Amino acid sequence: MRPDWLQPFTLALAAATTGYISWSGHALALPAAIAFPALWSLAHSRRAASVVSAAYFLAASRGLPQGVAAFYQSDIWPGLILWLVASSGFVFVHVALWSRQSGGWKALRYTIAMVLMALPPFGIVGWAHPITAAGVLFPGWGWAGLAAVTAGLALMTTQYRPAVAITLAGFWLWSAAFWTAPDIGRHWQGVDLQLGNRLGRDNSLARHSDLVATLRSERRPGSTFMLLPESALGFWTPSVERVWRQQLAEADLSVIAGAAVVDREGYDNVLVRVSATDSEILYRERMPVPGSMWQPWLAPIGKSGGARADFFANPVVSVGGQRVAPLICYEQLIIWPVLQSMLHDPDLVVAVGNDWWTKGTAIIGIQRASAEAWARLFNKPLVMSFNT
Template identity: 30%
Template sequence: MFNKQHPLFLWFVWLYCALAGLAWGHLPGIWATAPAMLLPILIPQLPRASRRFIAALIYFLVGSFSIVHGSAEFFGAGAGDGGGLADGMGLAAGMGWSFWIVSSILLALPWLIARNQALGVLAVLIDALPPLGLIGWLSPLAGTGVLFPGIGVYGVALLLAVWSLWSVQRWGKWIAGGSLAVALVANAIAVFSPTPAIDCWVGLQTHTGELVTPLQGVESAMQAGQMALAHPKAAAVVFPETIAGHWLPGTQATLYSKYQQRQNKAQIWLIGAVTFGKTHRWDSVVKYAPGGGKTDRRQHGRIVARTAFPVPVSMWAPWAKDRYGATWYTPVRKIGGQRVFTSICYDQLLPWVWLEAVWQHPDVIVATSNVWWAVKTDIPAIEDENTAAWARLMGAGAVIARNG
């Protein structure tokens, strides 16, 4: 299909990889995920392993450059729990550059073997699934929702088939043509079908910044609770990730008091907080819902979701004494009559977590994040783009709550 030996083709692929990386955070909505879908077709056309590696490396370096500034802000600020992992902005910036370069190299390595279409798909899957998938953002799989909205796991299977058989002369054209027909039909249905019934679900957008002390968590919870009271018609109000800080008695009492003031007595609150176990702390979402009576708080503050995988190093650090736990699997929960999948911050970047959601076919995606440290980067936009694309694949509505 292509003249692989022509020098211009090499430069074309490298330039395309750079533009596909740049699309993340810069193209509107789900379209930011679309250019990457061509990488498993283009990169295997390069005959040399070194050139394929450079192509993939360009893509990941350009797409993930926000890690540099975001890490400098996060670690330079002390990582949010007092005590920081790096002393001084110089060392924090050095960590950011290291994370950016090392993660890009690791994600580019599987493309060394991508000498044909099937091995190109294998490279995508190696990047997408643990262990490498623990840092495997910017996955070409995210674009599945652009082509195949509403058909879930079948859309993923069709995209993998197109990638694998693209260069097969006998079946390739039939597979590509048939998949294109399915994509056109699915997109037509998505355009003319009504949006999933989540009109009465509200996601709060807050700007409280970093929470260091328990008192700041109480104050933040009070402010967010007041914001929630401004939505009396909402069936459910979603709070941003860790907006309540540590889930301590003072914070719980504050939110319970606010919850009792709501006009809509059937309203549900889903609150981001840091909860504690025997050996770990957890990045969690807790639920305040009707029932239990005014004197029985045990029915309130129930944990309905924990992050599948917290941010590595800064949160998920098995070698650290005070560490966050990973659940590795996020189940769909029935909340307010809806099948809800909760995606907490970093989970929104990881394709293997989204594949867990696709398998469970939820009605609603609740996406919470606390990105005060990344507001000057593309990271919040990339989270939104992933959420929108994967939600579209599942035919689910998305409710986004962010502290930035």
Template identity: 30%
Template sequence: MAIALRWFDRPDGATARLHLRGVLLLRGIPGYRGLLMMQNTEFSASPQAALTGRQHPSRVAHTLLAAGIGTAVALTAWYPGHYAIALLALPAAWSRLRSQLAAFMLWASYYLAGARDIPMVCARFFGGYDELTRPPALALGMVLWVLQAIVLALPWVLLKPGRSLLDRSHVWRAVVATLVVTVPPVGIIGWLSPLHVASTLYPGWRWVGMGLGMAALCAAAMPQAWPRTRVTWTALVCLSVCAHWQFGSAAPPAGWIAVDTALGRFDQSSYTPLYERNARLQAIARRAFAAGNIVVILPEQIAGLWRASTALWWRADIQRMRAIGQTLVIGIDIAVKTVPLRYTDSAIIIGAGHGRVNSRQPVPLALWRPGGATSAVPGSLAQPYPVIAGKRAAISLCYEDLLWWPHWRTLVEKPDVVISQSNGWFDGDLALSRIQQQGIASVARLAGAPLLRATNR
């Protein structure tokens, strides 16, 4: 028998090739004399497998491992977890996985786990307004849940780098994929962005912190064998230590309060519930002011569509607040067109102060329905900070809590306070409401500003 062995090791440490070339003579078998030729026979194995005698896990196991990592990161970084540093594991695993299928499973499982409440939210929201019965609403929610994961995972799949050490595209691919899933048009559903790691690593550093957070995601995607990787990580860690040393949690302005309510869904179909809701809100605001507060914040859409009758009911309270220097920030809808009905999801400032902020991105499908008979319309991204009792306030309305891009101004102009208004009558007991709170808390932390948040259950 004559056999020649040749071992070819690839520079990226991936599967090596073992070639056997030779001639094997079969002798000594009674009644048989033969010749078996082996020409360029190829076996695949890793160097580790050659030493241990074990082969790589199967493709199925590898794909399941990727899905497990994505799910674990979602549950660690977001509710019930609160360790956003875990988001660095996503680009690290993404760049090292062997296939695009595994990369898809990594990111799809992350978005599926993080947005797991979408089916139930659809069932409650559309069922609550009698637009759909529960089974169709739940089915719609399942479809949307799967579709959002596919849409948000695809940029990562298409931009997955090769595993070769010679492939130098890891950094730009990570940057492009992160931006695609964070800013519009895909960023319209850009929840759970990996960029939230920036607020954990570089609190209070605003746009510099955001840039360094992006650099950390890129560093996680870089092969550890690159000489510059260790240098990059050393610099990023040192800067993170500096950011934490400088950062101090700011307290909300004295005399400011955000009031949570438990008024449920607002029925605006007749005069009686309209009047009763506004009467209850007036009583809540009066109690808050009576406690010595000068600025009171109520939840998003809590007063419903602002009508002439609504303005009449509030006239006396507005005059009283103006006279004694009290300001109310309240969530309402303001009609901008009647046929078809178009309105803004807004926060208005009444009393001693005056102003209005429109939601830059109402909830897709639930409120924002382009072409529908009734739809909220997005506000301008150029809206300045309103000044409330001498303080510049960055206002986030409900769905915006989950996104980065509506808050671009907080990265370049530090607000004195971040105000979040939400109306979660349909998700108060779900993980989504906690994840939403984590999202806006991340924005406020990176901006270095205190957060005041009013919600309705």
């Protein structure tokens, strides 16, 4: 190997290892991502910075090709193409902001990169953001913990990186020694399903009756609100609403579940609350999955379809007098939805997903780990429900 490629190759290998470990689907592994800004800053050229950034992102999102192939029931090539396209935003931002200068200037540039990857438009594909580790490093610290990790990540690009790395590693070890999962919301219960790709596609009365029967059998004493995964109710129509209200008759229970509300222009991916007496659309997803759900290129060419992205709408919703921060599937992988919700100081976080297509990958584990980390950072109860 030529000497001028030895350093970029070594940094890229380290970045890929960092991405693989930190995004393995275990919350306590997330702080491994704090090594990325140091590796990025050590690159000697923009080309090397691009290789380091791509290696980290591609390793972190390695489950995407297989997941896309399963979702579309196709070969691996569409997933590989989407994988590479998705990485382009992350690589572009970090290459554009890389600088030969060191010290405070490089720290400032990395801070800008962090902000850009947390907010739209680049934040739409802002997966594997190292700042997610804040909840593991500083559980319960809230915004102060987020600020501390932001400062620590920025300082990892300077000559102070050894001291910063040792300090953050100390917090990591302390957190790992005393780590506890987030509390479950009082009177709340999440129900996981294993219905594969059948969930939400069968709108028959028998299917809805089976779901209600599952809720009745799984219900714990004291549970007033039960959470079902994304897409659990299929298409939300007056007929489906009527069926569920009838099925819940004489049950002191409210069900919060995923559904789709369709109109001529497209559809909303939503959370619905239904009980024996009433129902409502609680939440419209702020950021559906780009490509498979959110397809903004359809409207300019005069076509309809695809899920709407409400970006900054409904960050918290009210359920039984509690302020709830909902996160549907893809929103657990990016940054701004959860931070926007936390600005409103919710009482608890609910996270749902329909992840049958992620079998054999770390994606569902990463979603769970991310949701746990954010809930622990802000010391909020967390209720989760996933379909596999």
